[in-house]
Amino acid sequence: MSVPRASAPGRVITRPPALLSARAGAGFLAPAFAFITLFLLLPFAWIVGVSFTNQTLLGANADTGFVGLSNYARMFDTASWLPGGFGYSLIVTAIFALASLSGQVALGLSLALLFHGRRGWWREVVFTLVTLCWILPEVPVAFGWLSFLDRDFGLLNVILRALHLGSPDWTLDHPLAAIILFNIWRGTAFSMLLFSAALASIPPSYLEVAAVSGARPWRRFWDIIVPSIRPQVLSAVVLISLWTFNTFGPYLITAGGPLNKTDIVAIHTYRVAFRFGDWGLGTAIAMFTMLLNLLLTAVYLLASRKREPNAGA
Amino acid sequence: MAQLTLSGIEKRFNNTLAVKDLSLDIKDGEFFALLGPSGCGKTTTMRMIAGLEAPSAGQIHIGEREVTALPPADRNVGMVFQDYALYPHMSVRDNIGYPLKVRGVRGSNYTERISAVAEQLQLGALLERRPGQLSGGQQQRVAVSRAVVHHADVFLFDEPLSNLDAKLRLEARAFLKRLQRELKMTVVYVTHDQVEAMALADRMAVMQGGVVQQVGAPLEVYRRPATTFVASFIGNPPMNLLPVTLERAGRWRCGDAQLTPDTPRPELVGRTLTLGLRPEHLLLDPAGELSGEVMAVEPLGVETILMLSVAGETVAVRLPGEAEPPSSGTLRLRPEWSRAVLFDEEGARL
Amino acid sequence: MAQLTLSGIEKRFNNTLAVKDLSLDIKDGEFFALLGPSGCGKTTTMRMIAGLEAPSAGQIHIGEREVTALPPADRNVGMVFQDYALYPHMSVRDNIGYPLKVRGVRGSNYTERISAVAEQLQLGALLERRPGQLSGGQQQRVAVSRAVVHHADVFLFDEPLSNLDAKLRLEARAFLKRLQRELKMTVVYVTHDQVEAMALADRMAVMQGGVVQQVGAPLEVYRRPATTFVASFIGNPPMNLLPVTLERAGRWRCGDAQLTPDTPRPELVGRTLTLGLRPEHLLLDPAGELSGEVMAVEPLGVETILMLSVAGETVAVRLPGEAEPPSSGTLRLRPEWSRAVLFDEEGARL
Amino acid sequence: ESVNLTVSGLNTIAQKWYEQSVIPAVNKALAPQGKTIAVTYQNTASSAEATKQQYALDLKAGRGADIMSFDGFWLPEFVASGLIKPLDVVVGKNATQWDGWKQIPIGLQSILGYQGKLYGIGQGSDVRGVYYRKDLFKKAGLPVPWNPKSWNDILDAAAKLKKALPDVTPLQINAGTPMGEATTMQGYDMLLLGTGIQMYDAAKQKWIVKAPGILDTLNFYKTVYLDDKLGESRWQLIPTGRDLSFKAFMDGKLAMILEGDYLWRSVLNPLDPSGMKNRDQAVAFTRMPAEKPGSGIRGQSHVTISGGTGYLINPNSKHPQEAWALLSTMSSKDMLDAYQKLEPRIRVRKDVGIPSDKVMQNMASTLLPITVTRPMLPEYNKVSEQAQLMTERVVSGQMTPQQAMDAYAAAVKQIVGADKTVELK
Amino acid sequence: MRGREVAARLGFGVVTSLLATFFALPCLWLILAPFNERASLATVLPSPPSLANFRAVLGNHDAVTGLLNSGIQALGSMLLTTAVAALAAYALSRARVPGARAFTAILLMFSSVVSGTVAMVPIYNIILKLGLIDTQLGVILVMTGGLLPTAIFLLLDFVNSLPKSYEESATVCGARPWQYLPQVIFPLIRPGLMVVGVWAFVGVWGSFLTPYILLRSNANLPASVQAYQFYNDNGQPVLTLVSAYSFLYVLPVLLLYLWVNWRYGFRFFGGIKG
Ligand SMILES: Nc1ncnc2c1ncn2[C@@H]1O[C@H](COP(=O)(O)OP(=O)(O)OP(=O)(O)O)[C@@H](O)[C@H]1O
Ligand SMILES: Nc1ncnc2c1ncn2[C@@H]1O[C@H](COP(=O)(O)OP(=O)(O)OP(=O)(O)O)[C@@H](O)[C@H]1O
Numbered sequence A: 001m002s003v004p005r006a007s008a009p010g011r012v013i014t015r016p017p018a019l020l021s022a023r024a025g026a027g028f029l030a031p032a033f034a035f036i037t038l039f040l041l042l043p044f045a046w047i048v049g050v051s052f053t054n055q056t057l058l059g060a061n062a063d064t065g066f067v068g069l070s071n072y073a074r075m076f077d078t079a080s081w082l083p084g085g086f087g088y089s090l091i092v093t094a095i096f097a098l099a100s101l102s103g104q105v106a107l108g109l110s111l112a113l114l115f116h117g118r119r120g121w122w123r124e125v126v127f128t129l130v131t132l133c134w135i136l137p138e139v140p141v142a143f144g145w146l147s148f149l150d151r152d153f154g155l156l157n158v159i160l161r162a163l164h165l166g167s168p169d170w171t172l173d174h175p176l177a178a179i180i181l182f183n184i185w186r187g188t189a190f191s192m193l194l195f196s197a198a199l200a201s202i203p204p205s206y207l208e209v210a211a212v213s214g215a216r217p218w219r220r221f222w223d224i225i226v227p228s229i230r231p232q233v234l235s236a237v238v239l240i241s242l243w244t245f246n247t248f249g250p251y252l253i254t255a256g257g258p259l260n261k262t263d264i265v266a267i268h269t270y271r272v273a274f275r276f277g278d279w280g281l282g283t284a285i286a287m288f289t290m291l292l293n294l295l296l297t298a299v300y301l302l303a304s305r306k307r308e309p310n311a312g313a
Numbered sequence B, C: 001m002a003q004l005t006l007s008g009i010e011k012r013f014n015n016t017l018a019v020k021d022l023s024l025d026i027k028d029g030e031f032f033a034l035l036g037p038s039g040c041g042k043t044t045t046m047r048m049i050a051g052l053e054a055p056s057a058g059q060i061h062i063g064e065r066e067v068t069a070l071p072p073a074d075r076n077v078g079m080v081f082q083d084y085a086l087y088p089h090m091s092v093r094d095n096i097g098y099p100l101k102v103r104g105v106r107g108s109n110y111t112e113r114i115s116a117v118a119e120q121l122q123l124g125a126l127l128e129r130r131p132g133q134l135s136g137g138q139q140q141r142v143a144v145s146r147a148v149v150h151h152a153d154v155f156l157f158d159e160p161l162s163n164l165d166a167k168l169r170l171e172a173r174a175f176l177k178r179l180q181r182e183l184k185m186t187v188v189y190v191t192h193d194q195v196e197a198m199a200l201a202d203r204m205a206v207m208q209g210g211v212v213q214q215v216g217a218p219l220e221v222y223r224r225p226a227t228t229f230v231a232s233f234i235g236n237p238p239m240n241l242l243p244v245t246l247e248r249a250g251r252w253r254c255g256d257a258q259l260t261p262d263t264p265r266p267e268l269v270g271r272t273l274t275l276g277l278r279p280e281h282l283l284l285d286p287a288g289e290l291s292g293e294v295m296a297v298e299p300l301g302v303e304t305i306l307m308l309s310v311a312g313e314t315v316a317v318r319l320p321g322e323a324e325p326p327s328s329g330t331l332r333l334r335p336e337w338s339r340a341v342l343f344d345e346e347g348a349r350l
Numbered sequence D: 001e002s003v004n005l006t007v008s009g010l011n012t013i014a015q016k017w018y019e020q021s022v023i024p025a026v027n028k029a030l031a032p033q034g035k036t037i038a039v040t041y042q043n044t045a046s047s048a049e050a051t052k053q054q055y056a057l058d059l060k061a062g063r064g065a066d067i068m069s070f071d072g073f074w075l076p077e078f079v080a081s082g083l084i085k086p087l088d089v090v091v092g093k094n095a096t097q098w099d100g101w102k103q104i105p106i107g108l109q110s111i112l113g114y115q116g117k118l119y120g121i122g123q124g125s126d127v128r129g130v131y132y133r134k135d136l137f138k139k140a141g142l143p144v145p146w147n148p149k150s151w152n153d154i155l156d157a158a159a160k161l162k163k164a165l166p167d168v169t170p171l172q173i174n175a176g177t178p179m180g181e182a183t184t185m186q187g188y189d190m191l192l193l194g195t196g197i198q199m200y201d202a203a204k205q206k207w208i209v210k211a212p213g214i215l216d217t218l219n220f221y222k223t224v225y226l227d228d229k230l231g232e233s234r235w236q237l238i239p240t241g242r243d244l245s246f247k248a249f250m251d252g253k254l255a256m257i258l259e260g261d262y263l264w265r266s267v268l269n270p271l272d273p274s275g276m277k278n279r280d281q282a283v284a285f286t287r288m289p290a291e292k293p294g295s296g297i298r299g300q301s302h303v304t305i306s307g308g309t310g311y312l313i314n315p316n317s318k319h320p321q322e323a324w325a326l327l328s329t330m331s332s333k334d335m336l337d338a339y340q341k342l343e344p345r346i347r348v349r350k351d352v353g354i355p356s357d358k359v360m361q362n363m364a365s366t367l368l369p370i371t372v373t374r375p376m377l378p379e380y381n382k383v384s385e386q387a388q389l390m391t392e393r394v395v396s397g398q399m400t401p402q403q404a405m406d407a408y409a410a411a412v413k414q415i416v417g418a419d420k421t422v423e424l425k
Numbered sequence E: 001m002r003g004r005e006v007a008a009r010l011g012f013g014v015v016t017s018l019l020a021t022f023f024a025l026p027c028l029w030l031i032l033a034p035f036n037e038r039a040s041l042a043t044v045l046p047s048p049p050s051l052a053n054f055r056a057v058l059g060n061h062d063a064v065t066g067l068l069n070s071g072i073q074a075l076g077s078m079l080l081t082t083a084v085a086a087l088a089a090y091a092l093s094r095a096r097v098p099g100a101r102a103f104t105a106i107l108l109m110f111s112s113v114v115s116g117t118v119a120m121v122p123i124y125n126i127i128l129k130l131g132l133i134d135t136q137l138g139v140i141l142v143m144t145g146g147l148l149p150t151a152i153f154l155l156l157d158f159v160n161s162l163p164k165s166y167e168e169s170a171t172v173c174g175a176r177p178w179q180y181l182p183q184v185i186f187p188l189i190r191p192g193l194m195v196v197g198v199w200a201f202v203g204v205w206g207s208f209l210t211p212y213i214l215l216r217s218n219a220n221l222p223a224s225v226q227a228y229q230f231y232n233d234n235g236q237p238v239l240t241l242v243s244a245y246s247f248l249y250v251l252p253v254l255l256l257y258l259w260v261n262w263r264y265g266f267r268f269f270g271g272i273k274g
C-alpha cells in the first residue's frame, strides 16, 4: 500500500478541534451582534458625540453645538464637590457601592455557607425568599421598603422600639444607610446563588481531607473554601460593583435626598440629563462613569487572566 | 500506630441501612482490606472511622481511646481519598504539609518532615509543582505523603488506585505494600478490586449490602468462601456455581449429568444445593462427567479462558496459555472434587 | 460493514505530536484493539477516524470511500464514548433512536428498529427510563445500542468498560464479543487494559508516544513482543527484563550469574542486550543459574506472584496458587530458555 | 370620511367625558361636512419631566398626538426649540376667529400663550390659599371663621395651637426639593409674593436673586420649622412628606396647610374612598395674607398664584382643522358644563361656573382677580429647583437664611448669566 | 457531642430565621396593603380585609390591558433574549473565538451604562428609523439588546461546563448543528436557559423608561407605565390602588419564579468563573 503524504509533517497546522466551524459560529453570533450593534454600540457612539456638545433637550440649544471638552471640565468645576455636584455624587456613590458590595458579598456568602450541603424545605423557603427580593419588580418593592423604613409605622422601627433601640428616622437622618440596606437586601440573592453554586462545585473531599488532617471549620474556610471560590468572588465583586454603580433603584426610596445625601451617580445623571434636559453634561457624565466601569472591568480581566496559567487539573 | 476496633456499628441514611451491625478487630500494624461491590457500604464504614460520618449505633475505638463522638480533627487518622483531593491552589509541598500546618508545625521542622516523606516517596523533585502538573501516579503518591506526613494512628485508603491505569496500578500496589511494612502502619484499605485486596491484605472483609460476609486471610477466603456471594465475587473469572441435586449418597445430579463425588454426604440426600468449583478446578477430560458447549475462547497469553454452557449455566474453565481449545463444539469436564465447595439453599457454605 | 484504512495519518497539537505516521489496515468484520498507556494517542486516533479531529497529514478510507475531509455526520460510523455521553433528558428509547431520528426515520420503522436492538441487548424493559436511572452496565449497553442501531460501516469504542467495576466488566466483555461476532461488525476498540484487549481482539496494535510499536494477534504480541516497551506493557505481571552481556557464545552474564542459553548466538558476542522472560517462564529450581532475594509474596488464589530482586532488577515469578514460597531469603531460578526473547540496545526484538 | 385623532393626557374621567359628550358633539358639528371623528387616547401620566421628554422626542421626530395636553409653563422651552407653532399658523383663521375666546379672560388665554401668540386653549386653572381645621381651631380657642391679615396672624394662631394641642402640628408650608414645584408654588412663591416681589421681575426682565423679601421669606420658614417648631421639618425633606402632611391634615393632626384648590377638590374629596367624609364640616379655606396688610405684590393684602393646563394642536398633525374642531368643541360652554358634572374645578371660561361647590366657587371668584403666574422663561425650571434647594437648606438647618440666599444667587447667576439677575436692597 | 450538635442546630435555626425575617419583612406591606381599604404606608393587618381596591383597579380597562401588554413584552423579550444569547454563548464557547471572555466582559460594562437614561434619545431615533415607534416589537427589540450581554455572560458558564462529548456523539450519530442544538444542547443547559429567561422576563416586566419612551397608545403601554393611572394629579401614588395594582403586577413574576424553581431549579452552574 502506498502511503501518499499530504505534506511534510509540521507544515500543516490544523486548527484545534472546533465543534463549530468558523462560518457556523459567525452565523450563531450574528443575531446577537446585530442587536448589540443596533442598541448598544450605536447609542454609545451617539453618547460619545453628544458629550462634546452643549445640546439640550429643549430650548435654544436643542441643536448641536460643539464645545470640546468643556462638559468634562464642568463636571469637576468648583461646585462639583458641594452637595448636588458630580464630585460629591461620586463620593456618595463610592461609599454606597463599597458598603453594598461588602454587605452583599458577606451576606450572600454567609447564606451560601450556612446552607452548604443542606437540603430540605427550609433551604427552599429561605432561598426563594432571598431570590424573590432580587427579581421582584423594583417599584412595588420600593413601596414595601418605604413602608418598612417609615419612622412611625414602619416595621423596622416597630421592632427596634420593641427592643428599646429607639426609632431612627431612616430616610431623613440615615438616608445613605437606608439605601445601602435596601441595595444589600435587593442584591444579596445574586451572590448567594453564585456562591452556593461555587461551594457545590468544591469536591466535598477537599473539606473532608482538611478535617481529617486536623483543621477546624474556621481554618477550613480560609485554607480551602476561600481559595477555591476565588474566581467566583472576583466575578461577584465585579458584577455587583458594575450593577451597584449604575443602579437607579434607590431613587424610589430617597429620590437622591435629603440634601443630596443619596445623590448617587445614576440619580445625578438622571437629574442632569432627564430633568434639566442638559444632554451635553449628562452624556459627559455617562462617559466618565463608563470609563470608571471600564477600569473595573480591566482589573477583572487582568485578575482572571493571572490565575489561568496555574489553574489546577 | 494502634489497633482499631469497631463494635456493632451501624449507619442509617434516611431509609437505607448502609452498614449493619459491623464488628471488626484490626490489629496494630495490620493491612486490612474492605472488599465488596459498589454500594455495599465500604466507603461509609471508612468515613465512620475517620469521623466524617456519625454512626447510628455502635462504638469505635482507636487503641484504648473511644473516638465514636470525636470530630475528625481529633482522631489522629490519615486518609487517602479516591479522588486524592489534592488542593489545586497549593504546591505539592504545601499539600503534603497541610496536616502539619494546621497543627502549628512551622519553620525547619515543617520543611524537614516534608522532605523526609517526599524523599521516601520519590517526590523530592516535584515539591514546587502544582497537583495539576503531575501524572496520576505522582498524584497518588502526593496524596499518600499527605496522609503519612503526620504520625497518625490509623491510615485509611479509599480505592486509592482505581484511577490509575493497569501498569501504574501494579507498581503502586507494590509500593504501598512496602511502605506499610516499613512504617508498620495500621491500614484499612477499601477496594472493589479483589486482585488488589488479595495482593495487599493481611486479612480482608468481604461486604455485601452493608453486611460483612466473611473475614479472613486472602487465601482462606479464596479457597473456602463463606457464601455463594463471596464465591462469585472473588477470583477472576469467579468460582463457577452449579445447581446439584443429591439424589442418593454419592450420586448427585447436575442438569443431565450424573456426578460421583469423593465424599458421598449421605446426610444431605434429597436437597438441591450449589456446587462451587473454581475455573482451575474443572479439567478438560474426555471421560469427564460434565459436558458443556463452547461459547467463547479468550487467549490471555499466560492462560486461556474457556467459556462453556453447562446445564444452562455459564462456566469458565482456566487452561494454560498454550492450550488451543476448539472454539466451538462440546467438551467434557471433570471436577477436581477435593477442591469443590458445597453451599446450602441460602448460599452458606456447608 | 466495511474495512478501514489509515494511511500515514498524523496529528499535531500545537507542539506535541499526538499521533505519528500511523498506517493500519483493519479488515471487514475484524475486532481490532488499540492498546497503550495513557496519553499514547489512542483516543486521538479514534477521533480522527470518527472525524472529530482533522488529521494533520495522511488519509482515512472507510471501504472504498476516502473520508479524511468529511464531517463526522457523513462518515457513517458508530461510536461509544468513554463516558457514554447518554443524553440525560431523553428516555432510553430516544437515546438509542437518536441516530435514526436525525436521519428522518419515523413512525413504526423507528420504534421497530429500536425494539430490535433493545431486545438483542436485553434493554426491552428499560426503554422508558432515563439514563440516570440505569446502572453502569445498563448505561453501557444503551450506549452500544445507540452506536449499532444505525447500520454503520465501522464501530468505534473508546474504553467503554473502564467505568465499570470488575465483575460487570467481565460480563460486558463477553457480551461485546458475542455481539460483534453476531453482527459481523468492524470494530476499533481503544483500551489501556491489556487483558481486555487480549480477551477481545482479533488483532491489536500497541502504541506508545503516538507511534505503533507492534500490530498482531494477541498471542503473537504476548509471546513475541516487538519491543521492550510492548514486553513490559503486556502481561500481568509484565515480562521481566534483565540486562545480559554476551561474553562468549553460550556464556551470558547477568549480574553475578553466568547463564548458559540453549542457543549460543555467537553473532551477538560482546553486546549488552536485554533478556525478556515472562513470570511463568522463570522456574524455581535449587539448581537454577539465577539467584534472587524475595521481596514480596502476593498469594492471589489461583496463582502466587513472587517478587524477587535479581541483579538489581525487580523480577516477578508466577507460581501455582498452592505454592507457599518463603517470604524472605534467597531463591534460585531457572529460565525456560525456549521461551526467552532477546532485545537489542534500542529495545527491538532480535 | 372618518378621521382618527390622537389625544394625549386625558385621565380616566376626561376619557369618560369624551365618550359621553365631546365626541358625539363634535361629530354632530361635523356632520354637515360629511366627516366623523374617532379618538385614540394616549396617557401621559408619570412625571412632568418624563412627559416633556416624550413630547420633545415625538415633536422632533415629526410625530405625536394631534391634540396634546400641555402645562402652560413648558411653552417657552418648546417654542424656543421650534417644536410647536401658534394656532394661527397651524390652524389658520378658524382658530383666530373662534367665538369662545371672548369668554376666556386674557390672563387665562395666556396659559397657552407666549410672547403674544396663542398656541392652544387653556382648560383649567388653580389658586392657592390656607386650609384650616375648624374643629382644631375651636379647641384651641381660635375664631372660626378665621381671617388672618398678616404672617404674624398665622404665626400667632400656630403658636396658640401648639400650646393647646401639643400633639397637633400647627402649620405646613411646603419647602425642600422632594416636593418639587409644590414647594415653589404653594410655599416659596406664596410667601415671596406677600413681600411684594416675584422670582422674576418682568418689567426689568431680570431674576431677583437677592432681596429683603427673600430673606423675610426664608426667615419665616426658619421661624416655622426651626425656631418655634410650628411645622414638621421632616415632611419637607423626605419624598413622602407631602402625602404625610395631607394625611395628618385629614386625621386632624395638622391644623393649617398652605395648598392649592387641588387639596380641596381631590385629596379631601368626600366622594373619594380615601378622601375625607366630613370635609365640609371640618375644613375651611381662607386667603393667604401678605406679610403685612398691603405689602404684597401690586400692593395687595392677599396673594395667590396660578398655573394652568390646556391643550394645543400638534404642528405635525395631518388633520389640523378636524383637531381644531375637536379642541374648540371641548372648550365650549356646553362641554365644560358637562365636564363640571364629572370633575368640578376652576375652568377658564367665565360662563362656566362650579355649580356644586360653593367653597370652590368662592375661591375662584375671590382669588382669580388677584392672581399671578409664574415667569414664562426657558430657564424657569432650573431656577425653581434652586429656590426649592434654598428653602431646603434653611429648613434643614444646613444654612442660615443669608447663606442660603447667597448660594441661591450664585447658582442662579450661573444658570441665567449674571447680567440677567438683579439684587435688591 | 450531642449537646454541641443541638447547640449548633439551634444556632443555625436562629441565624437563618433572623436572616429570613430581614428578607421577608419589607415584602409584608405588599401583601397586606392591597386588602386594606384605607391603606397607608403603615404595615397593618387589614380589618376587615376587603377586595374593594382590586375591584377599583380591575375596573380600569387600561390598567388591565397594561398587565397583558407587560406579559407580551416580557415574554417576547424573554424568548428572543434567551434564544439569541444561547446561540451566541454556544458559538463563543465552542467555536474558539479569540478573546471571547474579554468581549463579553466589555459588553457587560457597556450594557450597564448604555441602557440608562442618556441612551434613550438615540434609541428612540433608531426605533423611529425602523418604523417601530409605538409598537410592542420595538420595545422587545430594544430590551433584548440591553439584556443580551449579561444573558450571554451567564449562559457562557453553563455551556462551558457541558462536556463536549454530548455534541460529539450527536455529530457521530449524524446530527447537524441545527439538529443537535435544539435536541441535545438546549435541553441540557435548560437550567441556565431558565435562569436567563426568568431574569430577562423580570427585567422587561419591571422596566419603565424604555416602554415609556417608545410607546404611546394605551393599547400598547405595559403595566409599569399604566401604574401611573393610580397616581393623583400631583404625581403622588394613591396607595390603596397602587398597592392593589402592585400586587397584581408582582404576582406573575412570583408565579413564574416559583414554577421555574420547582420545575428546573433556579441556580447557577458552578458559579460564574468568568
Ligand atoms: N450521604 C448519603 N445519603 C444517603 N445514602 C447514602 C449516603 N452515602 C451513601 N449512601 C448509601 O449507602 C450505601 C453504601 O454506600 P457507600 O458509599 O458506602 O458504598 P461503597 O461500598 O463505598 O460503594 P462504591 O464502591 O460505589 O464506592 C449505598 O446504597 C449508598 O447509596
Ligand atoms: N485537544 C488537545 N490539545 C492538545 N493536546 C492534546 C489534545 N488532545 C490530546 N492531546 C495530547 O495528545 C496526546 C494523546 O492524547 P490521547 O487523548 O489520544 O491519549 P490516549 O491514548 O487516549 O490516553 P488516555 O488513555 O489517557 O485516554 C496526549 O499527550 C494529550 O495530552
Ligand SMILES: [Mg+2]
Binding pocket: B042, B043, B044
Ligand atoms: Mg466508595
Ligand SMILES: [Mg+2]
Binding pocket: C042, C043, C044
Ligand atoms: Mg483516551
